[in-house]
Amino acid sequence: MDKDIRDVVIIGTGPAGYTSAIYTGRANLKPLVIEGPQPGGQLMITTDIENFPGFPEGIPGPELMGRMREQAARFGVEFQFGSITEVDVSRSPFSLMLDNGQEILARTLIIATGANAKWLGIESEEKYRGRGVSACATCDGFFFRNCRVFVVGGGDTAMEEALYLTKFASEVVLVHRREEFRASKIMSLRASKNEKITTMLNQVVDEILGDDMKVTGIRLKNVKTGELTEHACDGVFIAIGHEPNAKLFKGQLDMDDYGYILTKDHSTETSVKGVFACGDVQDFTYRQAVTAVGTGCMAAIEAERFLESIR
The missing domain is CATH 3.50.50.60 (FAD/NAD(P)-binding domain)
Structure with a gap:
């Protein structure tokens, strides 16, 4: 049974998801990324990004996301297209059901599902x-x-x-x-x-x-x-608000009144050990690509440390 359990499963492929994939891939954790209905996230519909460091002339959102995905793939990250229809984080390993009926088991889960503007x-x-x-x-x-x-x-x-x-x-x-x-x-x-x-x-x-x-x-x-x-x-x-893509976890993870996943101070750890949230799904305040990248890095490092602690 153990061979079917993934060390790291990442849900979402925006800046946060891709960054956590890059870091866990480099750590040789062989992460599996569930790409969801819109691979690349909100930046796929952003024509020009001029405030992402390292691109003085700006860069189209789809190109930036494509580069991030390519970088993650370089480190052996596995991508799987599909949507998660059901999640159970009440016990370990965590269980995720895909829309094709496939069940995926994970020792750690990184949620990077983002938020959508209303x-x-x-x-x-x-x-x-x-x-x-x-x-x-x-x-x-x-x-x-x-x-x-x-x-x-x-x-x-x-x-x-x-x-x-x-x-x-x-x-x-x-x-x-x-x-x-x-x-x-x-x-x-x-x-x-x-x-x-x-x-x-x-x-x-x-x-x-x-x-x-x-x-x-x-x-x-x-x-x-x-x-x-x-x-x-x-x-x-x-400017009528944002809706975090976190409905799958309602009743399983602590959330605020707006549906954002709550994480501990200076951490991406959620109310369930081994489950981490990064990017706009837990960021009510900033909602920027560069801050999503930062929390994606944090989630990856914390997932790696968690895995070390249970081995």
């Missing part, structure tokens, strides 16, 4: 994603120097995005569907004091407007009167 769900949003529509001001704000941009949302995330965008944009318009923002008082106060930020309340996005190349405007609908108004802009940032 979107409005309108067709024009998808059409202009990467061409003026974004869900990450830190990633894309630089491209909107001296531009007018709209931020959709009413929580702390929306305030943070709007405040960050004022470093580049000439005007930032906060759009919220309610009469008042639900953000914390301190964040709302900071936004209200910033001269570059204006607000439009009781409004929802009806359509994102553009030409064949990029966003040129936004059409809003007043939730009280139904009136439609069009506004010129260069970009639309959706």
